[in-house]
Amino acid sequence: MPSLRTAAAPVTAALVVVTGVGPIATDSYVAALPAVQVSLGTSAAVAQLTLTAFIVGMAAGQILLGPVSDGRGRRGLLLGGAVVFTLTSLLCALAPSGPVLVAVRLVQGLAAGAGIAIGRAVVGDAYPPAEAARRYGTLAAIVFLGPVIAPAAGGAVLAVGDWRTIFFVLTGFGGLMVLAVLFGIPETLPETERHGGGLGATLHRMADLGSDWSFMRHVVLQSVVVCGFFTYIGGSSFVLQEVYGISESTYATIFAVNAGAMAAATIGFRQLVGRVGPERLRAAGMGVSTVAAVGVLGGALFERVNGEPPPLAMTWVLLTVLVGGMGLTIPSATALAQEAGRRSRGTAAALAGGLAFLCGAAVTPLTGLLGYGTLLPMAALMSGFFVASVLMLLLVGRAGVSGGADPGAGSSARPSRPSGRSGAAHPATGAAERS
Structure with missing residues (x-):
């Protein structure tokens, strides 16, 4: 080949x-x-x-x-x-x-x-x-x-x-x-x-990967995680300024610190992925973000009961941890999806990135629709999406084990296209990292 x-x-x-x-x-x-x-x-x-x-x-x-x-x-x-x-x-x-x-x-x-x-x-x-x-x-x-x-x-x-x-x-x-x-x-x-x-060949590639669960499970999982992340992006400005009465410049500082934590986590991903593998780093990132999201939800319930929000410092730390976890999750999900769809890498990048982005954009206005006078709507949405992603990860892992396929093996179980690119030409990312 x-x-x-x-x-x-x-x-x-x-x-x-x-x-x-x-x-x-x-x-x-x-x-x-x-x-x-x-x-x-x-x-x-x-x-x-x-x-x-x-x-x-x-x-x-x-x-x-x-x-x-x-x-x-x-x-x-x-x-x-x-x-x-x-x-x-x-x-x-x-x-x-x-x-x-x-x-x-x-x-x-x-x-x-x-x-x-x-x-x-x-x-x-x-x-x-x-x-x-x-x-x-x-x-x-x-x-x-x-x-x-x-x-x-x-x-x-x-x-x-x-x-x-x-x-x-x-x-x-x-x-x-x-x-x-x-x-x-x-x-x-x-x-x-x-x-x-041609158009027919292009549509065939999209249908080929779109019907391949060994690839689409990574895309679906990433899309659910991105929904939780975009809930933060779309709602945090309104919620934090309304609930805590902070200024726009203070919020800009919070957002910048959180984005910096995310960038730092991706640097850690680069250093660790060769030894740990993207599957474990994805699970770690999702787990960290989920725990933080549930923590924000706990603070929102505290606000509901006591009439006052938890300290801003606590909410900020939890949001920083949540966003930092995405610095492990997103590059891991990208690597796994690209390797699973390696027989058509451009199509894989299109579906993984485009569909996740569309899902995230669709949920961005939800906090505004549900209200941002308290932490609860944003916290409930974030927690819901992140908890759902963890449950889905557990189910996907079981499906991969029961099906006898390596969860990182992606498309290796699928026949390659007649272009000469073999679907099993390279070891899958997850398998390669564990070997």
Whole structure:
């Protein structure tokens, strides 16, 4: 079987650029939403929709373009996505109205999503399972710092310019993406390893992995965990400011510390995954986050009974632990899903990342709908999702044992596609780490 392991390896910094564009283009822009509304003479709903359109486009870009890369190669699509991101960033800066900005942001999100999914596929192409898992941890550590760095960077830009200036800066970042692909990311999927680029072949790959429980169990599990995490992202700002009366700057500090804990945990993941394996690290991360979420729920019940919330310090520590656990869970889940779907790595990255992102986006508004005057709605939702994920992990583990399949073996039990890529060519991540 032809092997990609002898191909030129991509430059890690280049992969960071193409996969990190999503959080940068999202979070650097949030503070400018009120200014967009005033400048374009539109409604708050349309201004908010410019953010929503980007998020939807980013999820769709992963789901649509990741599978296409399995048939047409990685580098061309990455380069095209970088060029489109650059052009749409410039068009956003020049947008004359709210509806135009919404439409262009949707396309910009599609281009960003391509970089996320295909960048992960490149890692799986270029490295054996154990090293790929470490690389996922590195990318995750950088990407998770986006929510910390991007708002501050956006605020600095707004101090010297306006919301259009942010998009001019993103235009420059898009140019950096183009250079990163041209000089830092070689083609890692040669023609002999491709599965066919037509629509039928693309849909077949999606159906193939979508019907493979040895792959989809990792995706479903990750999606449930991400729902719990996005409940925190979508609700913590409202809840903490309402319940504890803290200022926006204090909340920004809390959010930054928590994101820093997550980034630190991903660095720990990189150091440990070669010895411990992604399955154990995923279980550890989920367990830590679940215990912390239940702890927040206990504090919410205390508030319900006594009429006063628990000390802010206690809630903050628990949320820090919860978010830190995600720094182990997400890169582990990424590594396991990519290895389980290694016969179609672009499609695997698309389904794992895109579906989890869509699920998380769907639950983000739930805290606001249920109310944020107390800790209870957010705490109950987080606990529910995390406890459900742990129960599911136990059931998935039993199913893998009873079925005789290694839980990390992924697609090895499935026949390979007729492209020449063998589904059992490499040991599974979990099995490799335990051997």
